[in-house]
Amino acid sequence: MRAFTVFQWLFEASIGALVLVCLILPVRQLLRGKLGSKLIYALWLLVILRLLIPLRVPNPLLSVYPEYSENVIERVENVTRNVARDIADTVAYAALEQPYERITPLHMAAYEAMQPNYLLGVLAVGGVMVYQNARFRRYLRRHSLGELDGGSAERYDALAKRLGVRAPKALLVDPLDSACLVGGLRPLIALPATSAGDGYIQLHELCHLKGGDALWGLLRNVCCALFWFHPLVWLAARLSRSDCELACDQRVTERLSPDEKIGYAELLVSLAACRRTPRMGVLATGMSMTGTRMKRRVRQILANHRLRLWAVVVAALVSLTALATCFATATVYPEEITAPFIADEPVEQ
Numbered sequence: 096m097r098a099f100t101v102f103q104w105l106f107e108a109s110i111g112a113l114v115l116v117c118l119i120l121p122v123r124q125l126l127r128g129k130l131g132s133k134l135i136y137a138l139w140l141l142v143i144l145r146l147l148i149p150l151r152v153p154n155p156l157l158s159v160y161p162e163y164s165e166n167v168i169e170r171v172e173n174v175t176r177n178v179a180r181d182i183a184d185t186v187a188y189a190a191l192e193q194p195y196e197r198i199t200p201l202h203m204a205a206y207e208a209m210q211p212n213y214l215l216g217v218l219a220v221g222g223v224m225v226y227q228n229a230r231f232r233r234y235l236r237r238h239s240l241g242e243l244d245g246g247s248a249e250r251y252d253a254l255a256k257r258l259g260v261r262a263p264k265a266l267l268v269d270p271l272d273s274a275c276l277v278g279g280l281r282p283l284i285a286l287p288a289t290s291a292g293d294g295y296i297q298l299h300e301l302c303h304l305k306g307g308d309a310l311w312g313l314l315r316n317v318c319c320a321l322f323w324f325h326p327l328v329w330l331a332a333r334l335s336r337s338d339c340e341l342a343c344d345q346r347v348t349e350r351l352s353p354d355e356k357i358g359y360a361e362l363l364v365s366l367a368a369c370r371r372t373p374r375m376g377v378l379a380t381g382m383s384m385t386g387t388r389m390k391r392r393v394r395q396i397l398a399n400h401r402l403r404l405w406a407v408v409v410a411a412l413v414s415l416t417a418l419a420t421c422f423a424t425a426t427v428y429p430e431e432i433t434a435p436f437i438a439d440e441p442v443e444q
Contacts (some may be wrong), residue, residue, distance in 0.1 A: 109325050121340065147317065217320055221320040227377050265283070295358065311435075
């Protein structure tokens with residue numbers, strides 16, 4: 096992939112992510128009771144799609160017309176050609192794979208942006224995440240007491256069958272502050288040896304599996320590694336991780352009676368004392384929360400929220416419109432407007 100293409104994708108995806116995150120933040124605060132935590136959590140998928148899909152859709156609002164832009168473009172190209180001529184022979188074919196006559200300021204900025212600084216950032220963040228995951232896996236292996244067995248294993252298999260998921264390996268670990276779904280593509284469930292037989296804990300982790308939260312965690316890490324320089328990407332990753340737990344609570348409580356919801360909430364409160372949860376870069380869910388987040392979580396569990404159809408429809412329309420707009424970043428040139436099917440060769444942008 097050329098440096099210009101990568102730079103363009105990083106720049107446009109960063110701006111699109113900024114817009115989407117700024118839209119999601121008020122929605123998750125004001126409409127959670129009307130949309131439900133599962134739909135709030137699903138909204139973060141919009142950010143992931145914009146960050147990871149290098150797609151550009153023509154936008155008529157970005158049209159270029161000769162009467163307004165020809166002189167400006169010509170001047171810029173002339174100045175750029177004179178400045179870039181001395182260095183074009185060394186970088187044009189090696190980095191941009193094109194002759195110097197086609198080098199523009201954006202191409203040069205792209206080449207500079209693709210200097211080792213960006214790649215070193217990706218490797219550094221990715222390397223830290225790999226190290227954290229390897230360290231956590233090593234901890235689980237070192238303190239593992241074996242797989243779940245006996246009556247607890249029978250209950251675990253029954254819950255998995257009830258949810259319609261294939262039960263992954265369940266390890267007993269001691270000590271372990273909180274149960275967690277570990278891994279990305281081939282996850283396993285780690286359970287504290289002292290509470291491995293608790294049906295609520297098993298149900299919670301299996302609901303994480305049913306919601307595809309292992310894959311979500313992997314995508315979050317990929318986004319953070321590629322866009323390590325973007326603070327809102329890190330904020331979105333942290334908030335989506337919190338929303339992941341709230342969405343899982345909703346999946347759990349949908350299957351519980353009112354009395355069982357109280358028991359489930361009491362379990363979560365008892366886990367609030369466990370302040371140690373896997374770091375954000377670790378591919379593992381964290382069942383425990385503390386402080387105001389735990390209060391909000393308990394209120395959500397005990398409340399009897401009902402989805403509002405109008406809120407769901409409005410959120411869907413706004414989300415799809417915002418996502419489409421964030422992808423509509425390609426400039427439409429006059430030839431594409433007047434004769435899109437006549438040109439012998441595709442228009443180069």
